[in-house]
Amino acid sequence: MKEPDGDKKEMLDRNLLEEQLCELPLYEYHFIDVRQLTFTQRIRDICRTECPMYGKSWACPPGTGTVEECRQRCMAYDKALLIATVTEVRDIADIQETLDTRADHEEVTRQAADLVKSQTGNVFVLSSEACAECESCAYPNEPCRFPERMNPCIESHGILLTDTLEQLGIEFQYGGNVVTWFSLIFYNE
Numbered sequence: 001m002k003e004p005d006g007d008k009k010e011m012l013d014r015n016l017l018e019e020q021l022c023e024l025p026l027y028e029y030h031f032i033d034v035r036q037l038t039f040t041q042r043i044r045d046i047c048r049t050e051c052p053m054y055g056k057s058w059a060c061p062p063g064t065g066t067v068e069e070c071r072q073r074c075m076a077y078d079k080a081l082l083i084a085t086v087t088e089v090r091d092i093a094d095i096q097e098t099l100d101t102r103a104d105h106e107e108v109t110r111q112a113a114d115l116v117k118s119q120t121g122n123v124f125v126l127s128s129e130a131c132a133e134c135e136s137c138a139y140p141n142e143p144c145r146f147p148e149r150m151n152p153c154i155e156s157h158g159i160l161l162t163d164t165l166e167q168l169g170i171e172f173q174y175g176g177n178v179v180t181w182f183s184l185i186f187y188n189e
């Protein structure tokens with residue numbers, strides 16, 4: 001798990017970043033204060049009982065650490081860029097069709113993160129994936145092989161994102177067959 005190094009802090013030119021973000025296929029983006037995030041053990045319990053990836057990757061719990069460790073990792077930054085992409089699918093109940101939309105979201109997340117990083121020098125990214133960088137994850141016997149490319153999913157850090165979306169009045173269900181993915185790009189302004 002990569003930790004924030006906190007070096008090379010620079011002022012973020014938000015206008016420039018917004019111009020660049022407008023070039024990406026984002027449905028929406030918001031700049032949030034990390035204090036607007038809710039961390040809860042409840043999400044972690046859902047991971048443990050319902051997700052087949054639990055305990056299989058450094059990008060998933062318990063490999064990501066305790067909820068408190070995850071909270072501290074995120075709170076080392078003061079801001080986060082919340083981005084969302086939407087994709088219409090034929091049938092949202094078709095899990096494979098829904099999951100197939102994730103790769104495009106991850107690519108857009110990487111591009112957005114690169115834009116933020118080019119100004120701030122350091123970012124920490126949470127996205128939608130359990131990490132699919134390697135055919136077989138090194139977890140738990142060896143360290144992650146590509147910590148710079150591994151972006152844990154938002155839930156892996158115990159973040160109840162719907163709470164923040166509701167607080168901010170952000171819509172997160174856009175219709176019957178529309179898949180919505182979110183990512184958080186943490187940075188210091």
Ligand code: SF4
Nearest residue numbers: 131134137138144145
């Ligand atoms: S980059 Fe490879 S080793 Fe690291 S979490 Fe992803 S799959 Fe596992």
